[in-house]
Amino acid sequence: MPTYLPHTAEQDAAMLRFLGLEHMEDLFAHLPAAVRLAGGLPIPEGRSELDVLDEMAVLASRNVAAGLTCFAGVGAYDHDIPPVVRALASRSEFVTAYTPYQPEVAQGVLQALFEYQTLVARLSGLPIANASLYDGAAALVEALNLAASTTGRHGVLISRGVHPHWRAAARTFAAGTGHQFEEAPLVGGVTVWPTGGRDDLAAVVVGYPNYWGFLEDLAAARALADASGALLVVAGDPVAAAVVRSAGSWDADVFVGEGQAFGTALSFGGPYLGMFAVREELVRRLPGRIVGETVDVAGRRAFVTTLRAREQDIRRERATSNVCTNQTLMAVTAAIQLGWLGTAGLREMALRCATGAHELAERVAQVPGVRLASAAPFVREFALHLGRPAGPVLAAMARRGILGGVAARGLEPPGSGGGERDDVLIVTVTERHRDRDLDAYVEALRAAVAS
């Protein structure tokens, strides 16, 4: 059995003697006998690291999806991660540190988080970003709590263009917070908002681009929020933000986003990175940690977690959020990836995603029976109607080495007749995809819909 324990048998004995004890079990003698576990844990005995690595590699080999060319997206993106970013982000000084409670020995993580916050603020067009939340869904949940505490209301009007998993998570947590949800339907791939203000709304939530890939006019959502005295929460794609208007330029109050695209692998959905930015006047209600710049006793520049009075370890049941451990390593990684991309590289990457997506959209539109689900503009992903159920099409494409996208429901207004269509496929292109990958996609799709 392998062990990471440095103690020798002699040392164990000496330490026990120092405590006036004889056996290891004496350390647990004060536990009630009825709760002592007899006979050990009912799990297999340990194996060497190398044996376990082999076992894990066998499991990994059963994930056929890992070998497919990935055209799936919806918040989980297959971007290139350059060797230099992998090398820097895996430095054990970052990986094996804890929360920077002692700033004098945590300036590395703190400054990297400050840089991350700067980059998220610039991407979102809002002045203040926090030091990360668990993922995009968690960021949305926190945004709704912030909106409710700011407005003293519980109504949430959320577009069906927001990721269905994020909407589902928001509903789960509303069982405790009492938020009331209403969904605004889509027509032609974009949200149709009710006209006129409402006096029960805390937040109006919209995706930009939305889950289906489409860009919608946020002025209507802003107007509704204004007329209602509610906050506008924009769930945005931070990669698309390099080429489209920022949430801030649409006058959003809160930006939430999924930051996995910056340096974190697909990872079967986690750990990812919840991005969160707000207007300046909302900073006292910010969830999670925020790093601020200050000086040390000698007047040297220093960084520290600040506005701590909002946080759970101090404010307890009146905290703005319960979040403690967040996703610091993913935030540091995102800062490094954005540092590597640079101004021109980020723009070029976003441009290539968009170029590939538009190229592919034109090519698949030539496939009989397949059409774009909307004429609305898109950046790097788009929804298709296949004219047949998407599930079997995806299965057939997988047999040709292509993960063809994500099958999705709910694109059309509810009650528009015939139930929800099951022929919708959301397709994503990144800068990794080459011309021949697009050709292979079209061929696989053509064969799948023809069969």
Added chain:
Amino acid sequence: MFELSSPGRSAAQLRATGIAPRDLDAMIPSEHRRDDVLETVDLAERDLVGHVTRLSARQYSVDLGAYPLGSCTMKYNPKMADEVAGLAGLAHVHPAADASLTQGWLELLVTLEERLCAITGMAAATLQPAAGAAGELTGLLLMRAYHSARGDARKRVLIPDSAHGTNPASVTLSGYQVTTVPSTERGLVDLEALAARLGDDVAGIMLTNPNTVGLFEEDIETIAELVHGVGGLLYYDGANLNAILGQARPGDMGFDIVHMNLHKTFATPHGGGGPGAGPVAVGESLVDFLPGPRPVRQNDGYAWATPARSIGRVHGWHGNALVLARALAYIETHGAAGLGEVAEHAVLNANWMRRRLAAILPAAYDRPCMHECVVTATALKDATGVRALDVAKSLLDEGFHAPTVYFPLIVDEALMIEPTETESPETLEALAEALERIVARAHSDPESVHAAPQATPVGRVDEARAARTLVATEDMATRAGLR
């Protein structure tokens, strides 16, 4: 990195795609197009490497040395788990891919769930919560769903006064109210006070066992009987699970809901403050409420299934999957006997330290502890003016990370020391000697202790200024005239 930025520099190299370039204007209409260039930072690769490496040199970490941060279980993180998380067959898998294409992942998750249930003595678990606090809130929503399904609208959750701050914060978010239960002079839940606070409006109690002063709640059977007696549930905060691995199980103590911090107990790296993973295991009566979809065994393969009365999703996808994979690798290498030895040595090290420090920093509760000991600097402060914070800062100069200070709140001038099992007796002795030197200096030259740390990248940080004038980005620094 911004101070190294110079427009025109770039590190990025993108692969050749062979796709003809297009004009942005032809793809994105003007009403959606960014009308400016989003400026981030412009670095040469060499400068990026230099900058990040210099940052890393200004950062303490487990790999560098002992990190006796009480309640955080900063044990050694095996490198083998990094290799697991790097397997392309795990890392390069899209979370929305059909179950037929991700059988390895589903098997891994099902196996981990089984192991965690065996370790805690529970029936089933969700792996979705991304960290301990997310697990707490998930557990409390399960508690709420359980009572609601019985038409039983309860209002309050009991929490000991020694609890982590996440407990009361999570209770508020779950829609319940907090009722605080005081501790006795022995550092344990006050049974009389507990009984006095019980009623049929109590949804449950949240307990950490061993508790945050490092003591095992010896009356746990009575507590369980009392709380179950009014129809309430017992919630186990797994922050301190490391102490009882293979020795005792929350399920056998009467707990109904258990969250685990895989980044503590199962040695997945903390990443400077995340990612963690906070799975929640439950007893039979709560299985139907678990978040979905859940990975399940089905015929001769694996599939996703959502329980009949599920509270819903608590994560955007399936949880912090690569953290879960690391934890499984840790469990599999240790096995039943190995995990038992982990707890033994965690408890051995903490008790040795408690005894070793008795003459200079006495334990707040003079009894055998579990995986951590809480000592108090009250006497030292009275004699010398040197406080727990000063001791902590001086320890940084000695090359160690500081213990947790001023927590739990019920102990005056608290220093909470959790050596963990992976520190050697030699390291423990060095830590004790460092504390002896600091205490001696507190008597001979208290000013030097107040002035610590001196050997760190920066000295004591002006936290008041950071909060008074918020500078949270480079752009705010520029506006404030700092650049």
